[in-house]
Amino acid sequence: xxxxxxxxxxxxxxxxxxxxxxxxxxxxxxxxxxxxxxxxxxxxxxxxxxxxxxxxxxxxxxxxxxxxxxxxxxxxxxxxxxxxxxxxxxxxxxxxxxxxxxxxxxxxxxxxxxxxxxxxxxxxxxxxxxxxxxxxxxxxxxxxxxxxxxxxxxxxxxxxxxxxxxxxxxxxxxxxxxxxxxxxxxxxxxxxxxxxxxxxxxxxxxxxxxxxxxxxxxxxxxxxxxxxxxxxxxxxxxxxxxxxxxxxxxxxx
Numbered sequence: 305x306x307x308x309x310x311x312x313x314x315x316x317x318x319x320x321x322x323x324x325x326x327x328x329x330x331x332x333x334x335x336x337x338x339x340x341x342x343x344x345x346x347x348x349x350x351x352x353x354x355x356x357x358x359x360x361x362x363x364x365x366x367x368x369x370x371x372x373x374x375x376x377x378x379x380x381x382x383x384x385x386x387x388x389x390x391x392x393x394x395x396x397x398x399x400x401x402x403x404x405x406x407x408x409x410x411x412x413x414x415x416x417x418x419x420x421x422x423x424x425x426x427x428x429x430x431x432x433x434x435x436x437x438x439x440x441x442x443x444x445x446x447x448x449x450x451x452x453x454x455x456x457x458x459x460x461x462x463x464x465x466x467x468x469x470x471x472x473x474x475x476x477x478x479x480x481x482x483x484x485x486x487x488x489x490x491x492x493x494x495x496x497x498x499x500x501x502x503x504x505x506x507x508x509x510x511x512x513x514x515x516x517x518x519x520x521x522x523x524x525x526x527x528x529x530x531x532x533x534x535x536x537x538x539x540x541x542x543x544x545x546x547x548x549x550x551x552x553x554x555x556x557x
Contacts, residue, residue, distance in 0.1 A: 306535040309334035312386040316340055316369060316426060317396030319348040321495035322445060325523035326393055326530050331355040333531060335391065338363035338382045369396060370417040375425030388437050389430055391534045394423045395445040402459045412459045419463035431478065439482030441534045444471050446489045446545065448553040468545050475543025484542040486533045490526045491515065491549025516551035
């Protein structure tokens with residue numbers, strides 16, 4: 305039912321985890337997909353080949369979008385290749401440990417650069433093109449931590465909470481241009497980012513038991529809601545935070 309034929313999309317951090325699952329799902333729905341990567345060219349090429357095997361075009365571009373010049377270059381390369389960008393999924397980010405009173409400023413600033421500044425750089429660079437083409441859709445991937453906080457990960461929670469405020473602010477600002485912007489806020493997800501903590505079977509089981517639906521979702525369970533939000537089925541939704549956490553955090557957007 306969701307048809308994205310002819311749409312040109314960009315998924316940041318699209319070589320693994322939620323980004324990879326989203327890139328593949330957008331391609332399955334008919335969109336051409338650009339992804340960026342920083343280090344793992346092999347993983348990015350695997351995604352590119354899978355998308356091309358689906359009959360869609362894929363650009364795999366090396367770009368560290370925590371630097372403004374690199375983010376601008378990424379947008380320009382996609383525009384030069386395709387002439388437009390209809391859909392942007394800001395997925396790239398990190399989750400690191402940081403105990404207040406012991407956290408270095410380097411750890412704090414690294415998280416802000418990757419989780420928040422990079423999103424600003426991408427949106428700030430792509431909006432002029434979306435305005436000229438008459439519209440577009442942006443989805444920011446945040447976290448339940450941005451709503452409830454997270455002990456020993458305050459820097460991460462702060463960066464994700466900022467995405468919620470950014471999304472709501474821009475929803476009103478960009479609506480006159482036909483640009484919709486929303487957030488998807490996952491809880492625990494079975495990705496590489498969580499592989500270290502999930503290597504402890506007891507911890508993994510405790511996380512599973514803390515979720516009312518009693519399952520830790522794969523990345524595809526987050527990609528589905530993202531696909532919905534970029535589609536015309538969500539054409540009257542903007543400025544919302546869609547919580548995807550199996551019922552573990554129940555709150556308003």
